Amino acid sequence: xxxxxxxxxxxxxxPWKLQAVSHRLCGHPLLQIESLVALGRRLESRxxxxxxxDTATAGTAFGDAPSLHPNQRSAEETLAGIxxxxxxxxxxxxxxxxxxxxxxxxxxxxxxxxxxxxDPGMSFRGGWIFVTSPGxxxxxxxxxxxxxxxxxxxxxxxYTWDPLDRGIxxxxxxxxxxxQHSREEVRWDESFRARARVFDLEPGMGGYMPSTAPHMVENxxxxxxxxxxxxxxxxxxxxxxxxxGNARMRAHGMSPSPVGQSPLRDNVKAAVLSAYMESRARxxxxxxxxxxxxxxxxxxx
Ligand SMILES: [Fe+2]
Numbered sequence: 001x002x003x004x005x006x007x008x009x010x011x012x013x014x015p016w017k018l019q020a021v022s023h024r025l026c027g028h029p030l031l032q033i034e035s036l037v038a039l040g041r042r043l044e045s046r047x048x049x050x051x052x053x054d055t056a057t058a059g060t061a062f063g064d065a066p067s068l069h070p071n072q073r074s075a076e077e078t079l080a081g082i083x084x085x086x087x088x089x090x091x092x093x094x095x096x097x098x099x100x101x102x103x104x105x106x107x108x109x110x111x112x113x114x115x116x117x118x119d120p121g122m123s124f125r126g127g128w129i130f131v132t133s134p135g136x137x138x139x140x141x142x143x144x145x146x147x148x149x150x151x152x153x154x155x156x157x158x159y160t161w162d163p164l165d166r167g168i169x170x171x172x173x174x175x176x177x178x179x180q181h182s183r184e185e186v187r188w189d190e191s192f193r194a195r196a197r198v199f200d201l202e203p204g205m206g207g208y209m210p211s212t213a214p215h216m217v218e219n220x221x222x223x224x225x226x227x228x229x230x231x232x233x234x235x236x237x238x239x240x241x242x243x244x245g246n247a248r249m250r251a252h253g254m255s256p257s258p259v260g261q262s263p264l265r266d267n268v269k270a271a272v273l274s275a276y277m278e279s280r281a282r283x284x285x286x287x288x289x290x291x292x293x294x295x296x297x298x299x300x301x
Contacts, residue, residue, distance in 0.1 A: 005110040006148060006206075015119035015146060015235065018160050018197050018213060021206045023150045030103050031152045031227060033079065036091065036131060039100060040075035043091050048301060049075045051089040054136040058216045059188040062141035079131055082223045088136040094127040096301040103127060104298075107229045111148060119146075121234030126299040128228040132156075138217035140188040142169060142177065144240065145230035145299075147213075150206035154224030156217055159196040163213040164260070168192055171258045172250075174212065178240045179247035186214065201226070211236040230299075237294050238270050245273045 009020040052065040094100035104127040173185030246256040
């Protein structure tokens, strides 16, 4: 009998710890290359494709990789010929596509029971599909969302780091990331490799990466398909708020205590900040201005 769609490789789930998982998605019809070529065509017309060539390295600034190392081919051409394309391609926010939203729901509904028990409030659900040529590298970076990353085809080495290790990502880098979506202070150093948790991913294997766990990926010597399912929770929203608060305090010349150092102080700060943010959002809406809502069911595009 088939097992669960996603299985944890340990008995317990800690939302702030990296861990290995396994899955049963390799044969899913939506994750075969013919389906992905069609999806790439649909998403490219909506500017939901990100790509760069295989000349990007671990140390390339993540945000600048597409302009520094351009891939000139269309999504359709790249995906259909990925073995020879010398390219890295990500199909972004695939939940924007009605067909692929069903895949995002299928997977995140499957993990939700064990996630909700310890990390409730799932929102901003999303899916990302990475199709990469042999040897292509995903530069070192971090993301806001919790992330189940699953290998579908080919092999890759996923380097990850503890999101709480301030020797890899400083407190200031966390503040800038949450407050301004800036990865300016997220900088690669070759010495980080020795401190990484490495996942040697093959089809059927995967990993869970908590929000802001830095990562870097080296593809193996064949084409690869990898898919990520991502979301926020009440805890990631609260952590973002605390970092934004600390960033603002620092901008006013103060030296805020690091997030997580004092639960009591964090509770007070979170209560004040969330009351402030709610009244600010009410005011902006009254003025007819848009407000980012990170409690939406799906990440918007
Ligand atoms: Fe990422």
